Amino acid sequence: MNGSDTTGTTRRRSDGTRDAILTAARERFAADGYERATIRAIAKDARIDPSMVMRYYGNKEGLFAAAVSVDLKLPDVGALRRQEVGEVLVKHFLTLWEANEVLTALLRVGATSEAGAARMQAIFRDQLLPVARQVCPDPEQIPTRAALCATQLLGLALTRYVLRLPPVVALAREEIVAWLAPTIQRYLTRPSP
Amino acid sequence: MNGSDTTGTTRRRSDGTRDAILTAARERFAADGYERATIRAIAKDARIDPSMVMRYYGNKEGLFAAAVSVDLKLPDVGALRRQEVGEVLVKHFLTLWEANEVLTALLRVGATSEAGAARMQAIFRDQLLPVARQVCPDPEQIPTRAALCATQLLGLALTRYVLRLPPVVALAREEIVAWLAPTIQRYLTRPSP
DNA sequence: CGCATAAGTCAACACGTGTTGGCAAACGAA
């Protein structure tokens, strides 16, 4: 055995390899989607043997699950003035997507496989809905308003980071904020039409 | 030869099979994406031998190209009052997406493969940009405004028809129009922020 | 009819995939 620490976080000798695999997996899943991201390619990027991936993560699904764990770290919108919330959310999303290729990977896989779609549904339910709950006046409209935000924000991510439509890629960060913030603001707080 | 028609549209004896293949291919590509939609499965759906697919469409890419040819048939927005254009476009898109699984297929594949993404870029450039050109005051802003529309409309399609986020699926057609039309309207015609 | 051509079937190839088990080297506690 390897245990001589009182905490639960045992530091294994193979943790370097494990991290290298996860990093390579994230890149490949983000760039190629689930099917085209082969274990052999991931292993090659991580400079180890494909069999190591199996030993440490069981199978390809297990690797994906380990590589893509998402915490959107959405801000506490309760502490904001109500007219700021759209702007803050859009800025937060942009920062998130550009810092972390995990989200691109998740979106690509979500568009391909049933399991990936289920994953996105869970993130929406567990992380975006609560935000809407903090801001939205009528509780009955919370799912609808959160859903509308999702269409706009995921649409931006799709066209900018996956499909790469040139005019969307060309948009500057401030432009995106200026255009989308009012939309999000309206979806969350304006009276329903 | 088979020709005894003066028009260019020769009616081959195999056209029934060809259409069956295309129909099955569209369904499979829409449901499974490019990789998981296997030629064997498509052939089985069409009740023919996989080799027929190769004979008639060359290879898998050729089949995809033949199965997914998109004409958005966007309306002539020049003939509308300017404040109607958002509503008309959103309605048109909804009708389009629900009539034709080709678009879902294209979106799924676009999210997976480089070739699919290029296809979507072409459609955006050749079909959506001209619409913005008809409506938008400042020519310099045309790509930006069309791009913004694409983020919202494709985001709706993504969350509703691919990811199937429950609250987005639950939205009624009129609700979607009521919420999204003002957004599209604003992206196309409002002064830039 | 006869026959060239198209339509369709069958079996197989070559390849890449996820996955497995065996074996050598490095390591760390005793």
Place this chain on the structure above:
DNA sequence: TTCGTTTGCCAACACGTGTTGACTTATGCG
């Protein structure tokens, strides 16, 4: 040191894929 465990590499398996070519059957023109 000694020895059990961990880490890593290698070769291989079973399977499904796109794709090919040879073969049989149907069709329609002369």
